[in-house]
Amino acid sequence: MKLSETPLMPNKGSRKSYRHWIIVALLLLIPFSVAVFAYWPRYYSFTTQGEIVPVHEIDVGGSVNFVYVQEGITRNLYEKYSVGLLDPEAEFTKVNSTAKDDFSAMLGVEEDMRNETIYHAIDSATDLTSAPTTQDQRDERLLQLIEETSEYYGDSIGLMLGIGLVEEALKKDYSKDEQLIIAGTGTLNEDHTVGSVGAIRDKLRTAETAGADIFFVPKDKETFVYLGISNEEEAEQTAEELNLKLQIVPVATLEEAVAFLQQLPNPYVRSVNKP
Amino acid sequence: MKLKSELLSSVLKILLGVLVGVAFVDCASSVVYALSYEAFTDYVYGIYGIVEIVSTILYYIVIIIYLIWIYLVHKDLNALFPSFARSPGQALVCMLIPVYNLYGIPSIYRRIGRCYLEETKGAKKEGRWLCSLAAPLLLFMLTSNGLNNVVNRAEVLSESLFVILSLATLILYMIFLVICIQVSRGLRTAGLEISFSPSPDTVAEGFEAHSNGQPAVTEQL
Numbered sequence: 001m002k003l004s005e006t007p008l009m010p011n012k013g014s015r016k017s018y019r020h021w022i023i024v025a026l027l028l029l030i031p032f033s034v035a036v037f038a039y040w041p042r043y044y045s046f047t048t049q050g051e052i053v054p055v056h057e058i059d060v061g062g063s064v065n066f067v068y069v070q071e072g073i074t075r076n077l078y079e080k081y082s083v084g085l086l087d088p089e090a091e092f093t094k095v096n097s098t099a100k101d102d103f104s105a106m107l108g109v110e111e112d113m114r115n116e117t118i119y120h121a122i123d124s125a126t127d128l129t130s131a132p133t134t135q136d137q138r139d140e141r142l143l144q145l146i147e148e149t150s151e152y153y154g155d156s157i158g159l160m161l162g163i164g165l166v167e168e169a170l171k172k173d174y175s176k177d178e179q180l181i182i183a184g185t186g187t188l189n190e191d192h193t194v195g196s197v198g199a200i201r202d203k204l205r206t207a208e209t210a211g212a213d214i215f216f217v218p219k220d221k222e223t224f225v226y227l228g229i230s231n232e233e234e235a236e237q238t239a240e241e242l243n244l245k246l247q248i249v250p251v252a253t254l255e256e257a258v259a260f261l262q263q264l265p266n267p268y269v270r271s272v273n274k275p
Numbered sequence: 276m277k278l279k280s281e282l283l284s285s286v287l288k289i290l291l292g293v294l295v296g297v298a299f300v301d302c303a304s305s306v307v308y309a310l311s312y313e314a315f316t317d318y319v320y321g322i323y324g325i326v327e328i329v330s331t332i333l334y335y336i337v338i339i340i341y342l343i344w345i346y347l348v349h350k351d352l353n354a355l356f357p358s359f360a361r362s363p364g365q366a367l368v369c370m371l372i373p374v375y376n377l378y379g380i381p382s383i384y385r386r387i388g389r390c391y392l393e394e395t396k397g398a399k400k401e402g403r404w405l406c407s408l409a410a411p412l413l414l415f416m417l418t419s420n421g422l423n424n425v426v427n428r429a430e431v432l433s434e435s436l437f438v439i440l441s442l443a444t445l446i447l448y449m450i451f452l453v454i455c456i457q458v459s460r461g462l463r464t465a466g467l468e469i470s471f472s473p474s475p476d477t478v479a480e481g482f483e484a485h486s487n488g489q490p491a492v493t494e495q496l
Contacts, residue, residue, distance in 0.1 A: 020285035031332035
C-alpha cells in the first residue's frame with residue numbers, strides 16, 4: 001500500500017484548529033461590545049467651564065471681561081465621558097434624540113438675542129456717557145461688534161459690553177491698570193436694566209479659575225420669572241458652596257454697575273461674599 | 276507531542292495582530308490630527324473613539340493572556356530543555372515587578388533566544404530573532420512609558436507628541452507580535468526535534484502522546 005492510500009483516522013485536529021478562533025472571537029466580543037455600548041445613542045446636554053474674555057479682544061476699549069461657558073449635546077456615553085474628563089464638574093442632563101436639532105435651532109435664536117443685547121449695550125452706553133454719536137456711527141459699531149462676537153451665542157454679554165463701552169467713551173480704566181480682574185454676566189435691556197441669564201454656577205467657576213476679583217450678576221431676586229432660583233440667589237449659593245474668593249456684586253442696571261466701579265478705592269481691597 | 280502553550284500561542288498571535296491593526300488605525304488618526312484638526316473632527320473623531328475603546332480593553336485582555344502564555348511557554352521550555360534555568364514563576368516575577376521588569380522582560384527573550392541557538396538545530400533563526408529583538412523591545416518600552424507619562428501630565432497635547440506616542444506604541448506591539456511568533460515557532464520546532472529524536476532518553480517527561488491520535492509520518496514509514 002502506498003503511503004497516500006493509507007486510510008486516515010478521522011482528524012480530531014481540524015476541530016482543534018478552530019478552537020483558538022472561537023476563543024479569540026469570544027475575547028474580541030468584550031471590547032467590541034463595550035464599544036457598541038459606549039456608542040449607543042444616548043443624548044445629554046451639558047454645560048461646563050469656559051473662559052473669561054477681555055472686551056478689548058472684541059475691539060472695545062475697556063478693561064472688563066465677559067464670561068462664556070461651554071454648552072453642547074453629547075450623543076453617547078463616550079462623548080459624555082470625554083467631556084467629563086475635561087471638566088469633572090460638568091453638569092449633564094438627559095435629553096431626547098431631537099435635542100441635537102433643537103440645540104442647532106436654539107443657536108439661531110441665541111444669535112438674534114446676542115445682536116439685540118449688543119444693540120442695547122451701545123445705546124445704553126451712549127445714553128450714559130452722553131457721547132455725541134450719529135445713528136450711522138451706532139449702526140456701524142453694531143455691525144462691527146456683531147462680527148467680533150460671531151463665535152459666541154446668547155445675550156449674557158450685554159452688561160459687560162455696556163461697561164466696556166462706557167470705559168471706552170469716558171477713557172476710563174476700572175481695572176486700575178490691570179490690578180483688578182472685573183468680570184460678570186447679564187443681559188442688557190433697552191431701559192438699561194440687567195436681565196437674568198443661565199449657567200450662573202459654571203460662569204462663576206470659570207471666573208474664579210481665571211482669578212477674577214469682582215463678578216457682576218443680575219440683581220433679580222424680585223424680578224426672576226423663570227423656573228428655579230434667581231441668578232442672584234444661585235450666585236450666593238454657589239459662592240458659599242464652592243467657597244469662592246471673588247466678590248459677587250448684584251446689579252439691577254448698567255448705571256449701578258458703573259457707579260460701583262467708580263467708587264472702588266485705590267488700592268482695591270477685596271471684600272468677602274459673606275456678611 | 277503537545278506543547279502546553281500551543282493554543283494560547285495561536286490566540287495571542289491573533290489578538291496581538293488585532294492590537295497592531297488597531298494601533299495602526301490609531302497612528303493614522305493621530306497623523307490626521309496633526310495635519311488638520313478640522314479633518315480629524317469631521318471624519319476621524321467617530322472612528323477614533325471606537326478605536327480608543329477597543330484598544331484600551333484589548334490591551335488589558337492581551338496582558339492577561341500574555342502572562343498566562345509566558346507562564347506556559349516556560350513550562351514547555353523547562354520540559355523540553357532541562358538545562359533551561361528560569362522557572363515559569365521566575366518569568367512572571369520578571370514580567371510583573373515594576374522597574375525590575377525593564378531588565379526582566381528583555382532578559383526573558385534573550386534567554387529563550389540563546390536557548391534556541393544553543394540547544395536546537397532547527398530553531399536557530401528564531402533564536403537570533405529573539406536575541407536581536409531584546410534591545411529594541413527595551414528601547415520602545417521605555418519610550419512608550421516615558422511618552423505616556425508626559426501625555427498624561429500635559430495640559431495641552433502637542434500634535435507631534437501625539438504622533439510619536441502612537442508610532443512608538445504601534446512599533447512596540449509589532450515587536451511583541453514578532454516575539455510571540457518567533458517564540459512559538461521555535462518551541463514547535465524544538466518540540467518536533469525532541470519527539471522525533473531516535474533516542475528514547477531525549478524524549479522529555481511531562482509531554483502527552485501525539486494528540487490527534489494519528490501516527491506520525493516517520494513512524495508509519
